[in-house]
Every structure is written in C-alpha cells, then in structure tokens.
Amino acid sequence: MSKLSEGNPGATGVEIDRTVRRNAIILTAATAFGGSLMPIAIVFAGLVGSYLLAEDKSLATIPATALTLGSALSTIPAATLMARVGRRAGFIIGSVPAMLGGVVTCIAILHGSFLLFAFGCLLTGCTAAFVQQYRFAAVDGGSEVARSRALGLVMGGGVLAAIIGPQTAILTRDLFAPIPFAGAFLAISFLAVGNAAVVSLLRPISHAQSVAADRRPARSLSEIARQPRFLAAVLCGMSSYALMSLVMTAAPLAMVGCGLTQDDAALGIQWHVLAMFAPSFFTGRLIARFGKDRVVIAGLALLSLCAVVSITGISLAHFWGALILLGVGWNFGFMGATAMLTETYLPQEKGKVQGLNDFLVFATSAASSFGAGVLFNGPGWGFINAIIFPVAILCLAALAWTALLRSRRMA
Template identity: 60%
Template sequence: MTDQALDSSVVSEDPHARRNAFVLSAAAAINGGIPPIAITLGGLAGIYLLGPDKSLATLPVSGFNLGVALGAIPAALLMREIGRRYGFMSGTLFAVLGGIVSAIAVILGQFWILFAGFLCVGLATSFVQQYRFAAADSGDEAFRAKAISWVMMGGIAAAIIGPQTVIFTRNLLQPIPFAGAFFAMSVLAVIGLGVLTLLSGSAREAPKRVEVKGGRSLAEIARQPRFVVAVLCAMGSYALMALVMTAAPLAMVACGLGEDNAALGIQWHVLAMFGPSFFTGRLIARFGAEAIITVGMALLAGCAAVALSGIALAHFWIALILLGVGWNFGFIGATAMLTQTYRPEERSKVQGLNDFLVFGTVATASFGSGSIFSSFGWDWINLAVFPVVVVCVLGVAVAVFSRRRMPV
C-alpha cells in the first residue's frame, strides 16, 4: 500500500471529521456574517466619506477583497505550523480589529482609515475561506464534497445574521451612520472565536512532518489541466459575483429603492449563495464537478440577463438570487475539482495559491465594479458577465476531455 493510500486510510477513520465539519459550519455562520456587512455598507460608507468624486466609493470593498487575497497564503502557512484550530482563532482577531478601526473611521470621517479597517476584515476572511478545506481534509475522498457543503451551509445563517445586523445597528450611533454596524462586526468575531475553540482531533494539532514536507512543486501541480480549470472557474464565478454584488447596493440606492431594501437584497443574495449547499455536494457526487460548474455559469448569465431587463426591486432581487445560486454551483464545483489535483502533503501550498489567485481577481473585480458603475452605469456591470462565462465554460470542456489522464 502506498504512503498516499495509508494517509487516506487514516484520514477516513478520523472520528472527529464529522464533528469538525459541524463546528466549522457554525463558525462559518457567525464569522461568515461579517462579509455581508462589509459588502453592504462598504460602498455606501465610501460615498458618505468621499467628496464630489464618488468613483472610489467601492475602494473599501476592494480593500476587503485585497485583504482576503493577501492573507490567503500566510493563513495557509500559519495553519501548517500551528494547526487549524489556533490558526482560525488567530484569524478572528483581525476581524475584531477591523470592525473597531472601520467604526473609528466613520466617526472621524477618514476614508483611508476605513480602507485599512476593511483590509483587516479581509485578512480575517482569508482564514474563513480555509474552513471548507479544513472540513474536506479531515475526511476521506467520499466525505469531501459533503464536508464542503456542510461548511457552506453555515452561510445560510450568515445570510440572515449579516444583513439583519446592518438593519438593526447601522444607525445605532446616530447621527453617525454605519459605525454601530462596524462595531457589531467585532462582536460577531468574538463569538466566532469561542466557537472555534470546539475544534478537535487533528484540527487541534500542528500537521505531522509528512504533511508539510515534500510533494511536487507548485509549477508541476499547476500544469495539470484540471488544476487550471478549477482555479479558472473559481476565479470566474467569484469575480463575477463580486463585480455584480458590489455595485448592486449602489445601484439600488441610486434607483431610489433605499438602504434597507439594498440590505435585504444582499440577504436574499447570500441566502441563495449558501442555501443550495444542502444538496450541492450530492449533485457533484452524482453528476460530476464539471456539470455543476456549467450549470452555475448558466445561472450567472441568467443573473445578468434579468438585471439588464429592468430596474424595479424585483429585477434586483431576482438577479441577486440567481447570482448567489450560480456562485454556489460554480465555486463549490471548482473547489471540489481542486481537491482532486493535490496530494495530502501538497494541500497547504495549493490551497493558499488557489485563494491568492481567486481573491486577487475578486479584489480587482470589486474595484473595477465601482469605476464601471460610476463611469458607465449598471448595465455595463452586467454586460461584463457574459464573456467571462464563455471562457469558463470552454475551460470546463477542456477538463472533460482531459479526464482520462493519470489521476494525482
């Protein structure tokens, strides 16, 4: 029996795998409620703090996504040294700091301090993004897709916690808007920190030496067609989601629909992002990652088509729901495909590289969202969806034709 098979055998018998998946799902529900607050209010707070030129209004949201990208590889390396449990707990401290700094920024009226606060929140979120990998890596191959879906299901609660926190706390410190919601982000992070202390088994310990040394080089791994397609589709689905979602609250307020409707729109969107996770894993197991990614891309195109058809409240909400479901299928499918491209000893560096590439692209998309919306309007945001969908679908076709190659 090979070392890889022995490793898989040990992992499959880990009695803590199911427990850790549920703990990570709960942590995702709480810490995952922080990004919807940042995304809903980032652009609006930017408008509040900026002068006549509003083209940089979404820069705080870009700072958030930049933080996710910059933190991806360090987060993976840190957890490689000290283990998942202490790594995740360390990550929540950035969210505590980021919420406080963001609140201080709007109290003092300083745009660039707000950017710094959102950057910290993004660094914290880079650890949250690793929850799905931690759950997948604690079980055998048959458990991976299910574990990823369980963690993503925590986002259903996050979809309610985040936007409702915005509605109930954004005016808590009147006449200063948004500060109460930013302080609330820190409170959520402290609660999430407590949940993460419940991680057990291998998640509590630093990985064994065999898991952190050796393996192929990143260059060799990255030459695999399935790796390229997995990362491409993860980048495409997440970047399109960020592009449309970042501009949506601005567009809804500009159309006279109000900040509360914008927050509720994000709530429906985040529910749609994570709601399908109840069955996405089973769909991937039955039909394959490629098929589910393709359906996801079709839904993203449908989102753009609905958004282009009108600017009533229903158009925005339906488009945001389609955007969420499309992201779920595209991103979870791409994540499941990625887990098939590396060995246990290679996982930290591959997962870190993947998240760095994904969230670097997302940061660019969110920054471009504000500029495109300010300069060209809501329609052009949605028109940009179609060429990216076409490229990703072509990539999936390449993956289908390469399936007969030697597996990892």
C-alpha cells in the same frame, strides 16, 4: 500537515469520524459568526465610501476592494500559519484582524476618515481568508462519507451567516445616530469575538493513514500549476468569484441610485448570501451525480441568467431576482471548481495548492470589486452585467479543452 490534522495516530476510523462530525458542527457555528462579517461590510462599504467622499464617487468601492484585497493578501499567510500552529490556534489568531477592523472602521466613520475606513475594511478582509479555510478544515480527515457530509454542513452554515450579517447591519447601523453605519461596523468586532470563542472548541483529527497511503514525492507548485485541469479549475473558480464580487459590490449602489432604500439593498444582499450557501446542502450530491464539469456549466448558465435579469429592468424584483441567481450561480461554479481542483494535487501537496488557489481567487475578486465603482460611475449597471457573458464563454472553452484532452488520452 496542520496540527488539527495530527491528533492521535492510533485513533480508530469510527473515533475519527466522530471527531469530524463534532468539528463540522463547531465549524458550522463558526461560519455563522465569521461568515457574517463580510455581508455586513459589503452591504454598507460602498455606501459608506460614498458618504465619506465629497467628490469623485467612483472611488466609493475602494473600501469594498480593501475587503477582498485583505482576503487575497492573507490566504497564503493563513495556510502557512495553520501549518505551523494548527487549525484551532490559526483560526483564533485569524479572528483578531476583524476584532480590530470593526473598531477601526467605526472610529473612521465617526471621524469622517475615508482612508482609515478603507484600512479597517482591509483588516476585516484578512479574517475572511481564515474563514474560507473552514471548508478545508472540514475535510482534514475521516472517511469519504464523513468528509462530504462535513463539507456540506459547513458550507451550509453560510445560510446562518446570510441571516445574521444583514440583519445585524440593519439593527445596528443607527447605533451612533445621526452618523449612520458606524454601529454596524462596530458589530463586526463582537461577531469576531464570538467566532474566536467557537473555534477554540475544535479538536485535533488524525488522518495520518490517508496521507501515508500515497508515497509519491510532492511536486513543485509550478509543475502542478501547468496541468490543464488545474488551469481550468482555477479559471472557473476565479471567474465565478470575480463575477459575483463585481455584481454584488455594485448592486447596493445601483439599488439606492434607482430610488430603492438602504434596507432594500441590505435585504437584497441577505437574499443573495442565502442563495450563495443554501444550495450547499445538495450541491455535493449534484456533483456526484452529474459530474463536476456539468455543475460548473450550470453555475455559469445561472450567472448569465443573472445578467439577463439585471439588464432587463431596475425594479426591486429585478434586483433581488438577479442577486438570487448570482448567489446560486456562484455556489455551483465555485464549489464545482473547488471539487475540480482536488483532482490536481496529492494529499501532501494540498496546503500550497489551496493557498495559491485562494490567493488567485481573492486577488481577482479584489480587482473586480474595485472595478465595480469605476464601471458603475462610468458605463453603468448594464455594462457591469454584460461582462458576465464573455467571461462565461471563456470558462466554457477551458472546460471543453480539458474534456478534449481527456478524451484523447482515453482513445
């Protein structure tokens, strides 16, 4: 149990819920800062890669891959660190890589170093792994109502990040003119400092009663991972995130390649990130009303519709419409899969399960973002979007499998 979750074991339920609400507001503000780091980097990472590479433009998305690789490599260490030092200290420490990453990427652009730029993106991605833990910190304690509201509020904070990130990128990209993009990446460092300042205000929460209520011994990770429901949840989460990362990483390259401007690409990503997080204010209610599986299915349907829109045209409306559908589809698919995952572990098992889940999600996302550059310069934009269909069918088959097993157990 993280130290943020320990607090005062004698605290009343009302006091705990009050602290949960206060921390949710703080984590929402932190999401506005920390959540804006990746949109800034993603908007320009592929373009900077292409700018720095004289030859073989298929490698241009390696910096974007480094972002998600940094996240993947940091998920388990982040969970382990916070188990030792607590959420608050862990989040502050987790902001440091992005502080360094912003400076490193800026220097790399100014000196024309592709490898150094990719390393700076890797550092920035490490912080993103800690930011992903905000959704888990929001539900560390308190009543069911308080936790659900806190989760929706924190995930909804991504709306602020969707505005702050791309707008900061647009406003600062020419700070070091005539060399483009360097200013936008330097801005990442300042946002990371703001993020650390905000999370330092978090207070510890006691949920000792909720953990003590379940006396069953913790199972091994391999035993948990063999559950069909776990496999389906992780597959749907991985697929939603990987497909989103694949299309999102290639979209700025495709837009500029089709004659649209860099600002069009940045604003497209802004609309996309808004669509990723704005539904969070009501996705929880949809899950409660219609069930986790149906919400995931709706997400897969929206991702497939995104592919249809992308394949049928290359106008600004097609790109922006597809990116919006991609964002909403990711929200339903990823949040629904996250809710499914909570069915598969006991409270005392959550740390290792959450760490494994996020590692698998970000590792797959890193592979997809790397493939985006290769595929875009090979088969092309249409092929990238066509990949969505077989993956969506695979996820639907996994959901049908778990539903069949459940019906057999109930028979």
